[in-house]
Amino acid sequence: MQVPHPIQPSPPTNPHKRPHPQPHHQPHLHLHFPQLPHHALQLLTHLPPSPSLLFWWNRLIRTALRDAAPRKALNLYKQMLCLGWNPDHYTYPFVLKASGELPTSSCVGFSLHSHVCVNGYESNVFVSNALVAMYGKCGVLGDARKVFDEMSQRGVCDGVSWNSIVSAYARNGEPGAALGMFVLGGEVDAVSLVNVLPACASGGKEVHGYALRSGLVEDVYVGNAVVDMYAKCGMMGEAKKVFEGMEVKDLVTWNAMVTGFSQSGEFDDALVLFEKMWENEIELNVVTWSSVISGYAQRGLGFEAMDIFRKMILSRSAPNVVTLVSLLSGCAAVGALIQGREIHGYAIKHMLNRPYGDLGEDIKVQNALIDMYAKCKSFDTAHSLFNSVLPEERDVVTWTVMIGGYAQHGDANESFKLFSLMLQLAYIPNAFTISCCLVACARLSALRFGKQIHAYVIRNRFESAMLFVANCLIDMYSKCGDVDTARYVFNSMVQKNFISWTSLMTGYGMHGRGEEALQIFDRMQEAGFAPDGVTFVVVLYACSHSGMVYRGIKYFQTMQREYGVIQGAEHYACMVDLLGRAGRLNEALDLIKGMPIEPSPIVWFTLLSACRTHGNVELGEYVAGRLLDLESQNDGSYTLLSNMYANAGRWKDVARVRSLMRSAGIRKRPGCSWVQAKKGTASFFVGDRSNPQSQEIYELLADLIQRIKVLGYVPETSFALHDVDDEEKGDLLSEHSEKLALAYGILNSAPGTPIRITKNLRVCGDCHSAFTFISQIVDHEIILRDSSRFHHFKKGSCSCRGYW
DNA sequence: ATTGTCGTCT
Structure with missing residues (x-):
């Protein structure tokens, strides 16, 4: 068979096959190399291996690379090996590049390296440079450096070698080393600048200056890298200046600006630029679209992200994995299940299980889908999707989204099961996984499990993520009722950030330890952290739950003047709570009336709650009217x-409200309490008799109530009736869920150990009083967490000192 | 032949 000469290939002809239709915009390609890959591959598979024809294999592999199909390139390489061909020093740079572009493991890279050595090409400078680059992209810095050092010992390093090692350090989070190698390298070209600019985290003014002086800034890659560097540093002013000064801009330049604005919180500017790209008829690519979609998604604007996605499809731009992942996170943020399903359909049709597609890419879509379904509370779909992913294809994110979904939106016990299964199957959890487990612990007040996770964290060093993990631990311990251990974790932190301080302060606030909260507030400022709006919510919350009315008012008055923090509706809500708990209802009302902004439902709700506590029906009726005008679907109101x-x-009025509720189709959320004991977590509804120990529980409860009546406990009948629901029988005082939980706790805990109870609603007044008395006669401290705060009952008194 | 810019999830 006649084979075209490799240097000037003439089109191979096959009369039996019509040429594939070619896109109209590539006429030259059509003329010179029609169907090259297809026919050449056919020829090559039928020819005996010969060095003079190797050219064709190399050419095929290069074409696959150009088509951004690295997996295909590697398959070609495999195929040629199977057919008995020997690669040469031209083949390796291509395949090494291909393996570097795969998002998954470095295994391919390692085996290619061994092929190189076996065939004796490691002394070729091109091959070695490609090895350095490949290891850099796979994140194997040590081997990149080893290859580089061997070259430099032989004295064969060229400019490309230096650029490659700089790039390796820069893209693997070693900016210092990258800059060091850049300085050592000496010879500087455009690529050096592009490689080193991402390492200039705190501004690369010098590199930018060098680019200007040397004229290399004219290179559009260099200009883009400069724009991106400023954008990543949040210096959008500088970025914009460079952008406007660039004579040659390309799509990447625009994209870098759009992303820069979006990531630095100036999303409106990003959208303006995006519109401008439309007007200038710049052909947008998948990065542009993904960037805008992710901008919306990160701000929780899932529906707007969806609109952009539709626009993208209409303009015939092909979404990729990144687009879908961004979009799904937007759907997840707003709980948009229907839209999420739409994306799922799109993914099945266009994205998953493609030939030459990458499994490492597929798993990202799968993870995002599982996350979306879990956040939309479709746990069955999420779980079956999770199960449909083969265990060997799962990664740590797959587990984490499932664990996190259950922890935050569903069954926290399910999170624990998954976590232990994950460990059994030898997956390695990361800081996010730990965080999700701690959220589950906090939800259930599962202190014992939380301590096990803490122990796991100590055994398996979480080094760089320790700050994040420790912050989560502070939150978990506070919410599990053990703020002293939260303090211990805080004290032992090598490094603290804003969140560490705020979390601990919140913890003290929840437990009514206002003095300590305010001490932390002062120490935090001494440590150089300026308070913001969130900080003041925490401060005011701590004051109101500790009965520190005067100081709360003081902070509210000075927060704007002295700290420059503008009072928002949330701060007013805190103040209404503070005044309301103290019985200063009219002052609270005056405060609302004087608000410069529209009072939110939560502000009125807080006042209504205070009216109820203090029995001010007249004001309560007025407040309820305002509240129901704003928000009529909340069962709590x-x-x-x-x-x-x-x-x-x-x-009569009670009956009127009940019938109003019925006609509006609103049902009271049932109270539910759960308690930790030796046997694990037990949960109780009102009048619950499903627990196997029910009989003992009710007997103990009756006995306890008899005994505390002697001590002066008077059942508060007003509360007894307050929950009477026409449909619910047996809603008696003694059958409130928290009382059942307490009795269970006493039955199943060793004397002297604290009993930890969690309730989904606010604790009822009668239960609060009963708990106070019971704590006098049993050998247990009772720690009750309700939807508002913690109550520590000890020897006949409660930590809330009446501010409950 | 090799080194180069922009977008993603927990």
Whole structure:
């Protein structure tokens, strides 16, 4: 068979096959190399290996690389090996580049390296340079450096070698080493600048200056890298200046600006630029679209992200994995299940299980889908999707999204099961996994499990993520009722950030330890952290839960003047709570009336809650009216109003509210409590008799109530009736979920150990009083967490000192 | 032949 000469290939002809239709915009390609890959491959597979024809294999591999199909390139390489061909020093740089572009493991790279050595090409400078680059992209810095050092010992390093090693350090989070090698390298070209600019985290003014002086800034790659460097440093002013000064801009330049604005919080500017790209009829690529979609998604604007996606499809731009992952995270953020399903359909059709597609890419879409379904509370779909991913294809994110989904939106116990299964199957959790488990612990107040996770963290050093993990531990310990251990974790931190301080302060606030919270507030400022809006919410919350009315007012008054933090609706809500708990209802009302911004439902709700506590029906009715105008679907508002009437003995009004609720189709959320004991977590609804120990529980409860009555406990009948629901029988005082949980806790805990109870709603007043008395006669400290705060009952008193 | 810019998840 006649084979075209390799140097000037003439088109191979096959009369039996019509040429494939070629895109119209590539006429030259069509003329010179029609169907090159297809026919050449056919020829090559039928020819005996010969060095003079190796050219064709190399050419095929290069073509695959140009088509951004590295897996295909590697398959070609495999194929040629199978057919008995020997690669040469031209082949290796291509295949090494291909393996570097695969998002998954370095295994391929290692075996290619061994092929290189076996065939004796490691002394070729091109091959060695490609090896350095490949190891850099696979994140194997040590081997990149080893190859580089061997070259430099032989004295064969060229400019490309230096550029490659700089790039290796820069892209693997070693900016210092990258800059060091850049300085050592001496010879500087455009590529050197492009490689070193990402390492200039705190501004690369010098490199930018050099680019200007040398004229290399004219190179559009260099200009883009400069724009991107400023954008990543948050110096959008500088970025914009460079952008406007660039004579040659390309799509990447625009994209870098759009992303820069979006990531530095100036999303409106990003959108302006995006519009401008439309107007200038710049052909947008997948990066542009993904960038805008991710901008919306990160701001929780899932529906807007969806609109951009539709626009993208209409303009015939092909979404890729990144686009879908961004989009799904937007759907997850707003719980947009329908839209999420739409994306799922799109993914099945266009994205998953493609030939030459990469499994390492597929798993990212799968993870994002699982996350989306879990956050949209479709746990069955999420779990079956999770199960459908083969265990060997799962990665740590697959596990983490599933664990996190259950922890935050579903069954936290399920998180624990998954976590232990994950460890059994020898997957390595990362800081995010740990964080999700700690969220689950906090939700259930599962202190024992939380301590096990803490122990795991100590055994398996989390080095660079330790700050993040420790912050999560502080939160977990606080929410599990052990703020002293939270403090211990805080004290032992080598490095603290804003979140560390805020978390601990929140912890003290929750436990009514306002003095300590305010000490932390002062120490935090001494440590150089300026308080912001969130900090003041925490401060005011701590004051109100500790009865520190005067100081709360003081902070509220000075936060704007002295700290420059503008008062938002959330701060007003805290103040209403603070005044309300102290019984200063009219002052709270005046505060709301004087608000410069529209009062949010939560502000009115807080006042209504205070009206109920203090039995001010007249004001309560007014407040309820305002509240229901704003938000008529919240079961809590109706319950408060009804309880308030019950308190005042106005049973007709109670019935009126109940029927109002019924006609609006609103049901009271049932109270539920759970308790940790030796046997694990047990949960109880009102009048619950499903627990196997039910009989003992009710007997113990009756006994306890008899005994505390002697001590002066009087059942508060107003509360007894407050929860009476026409449909619910047996809603008696003694059957409240928290009382059942307490009895279970006493039955199943060793004397002297604290009993930890969590309730989904606010604790009822009668239970609070009963708990106080019971703590006098049992050998247990009782730690009760309700939806508002913690109550530590000890020897006949409660930590909330009446501010509950 | 080899080194180069922009977008993603927990």
